[in-house]
Amino acid sequence: MKYLTTIIFALFILISCNDSSNITDPILNTTSQTLSKDGLNQYELIPLPPKSPAWEDSIFTVSKVINGNVGGVIQMSRYYITASGSPCHVYIYLSIPKNAFTGTKNITMTLDDEFAAVHFYPEMVFAKELRLFQSFEGLQLENLPTGTIDFVFIHDDGSIELIKKNGIQIVVPQGIVRFQNAKLLHFSRYGWIRKS
16 A cells, blocks of 8 residues: 555655646745735636545545654545546645644545545644645636635635745636645645636
């Protein structure tokens, strides 16, 4: 199983470095900035394709006990069949560095039911930046201009915060959105949006 996971991660990195892809922000290092749904900074969350009846009750979550003094990795590689019969894949890889927090925590990642977003639990702040790699494939992106798509932290009040990351990649025909090396300093909800 570890061998398969290593191969999947290596393929993720190789595919994301493909020169023929539509990379809209090769080196996107955004500063922390909060936007709201009001006024000029409107956005909408990118929806997940609806699940087929056989997959409607499926919940995608993974948990792992991590010792903050040692660090660790938690990952999710899942798919479901959409109502149109095509697959929707999600891959999430979270690296927690040594001494990011003290003690032992049960870290949980849960895919949102409606949107291309993930919830991280428990909500907490970290002493060191965590590294997040994420990919969705099979989203319906045909009517979304690629320059308006971004991955952000979503506050409970609906405002969003841009986060530092490298290499946003968007491939519209395959419905792919992915990035590398997002730097997380706290947990809650992160997701893909279309800015207007």
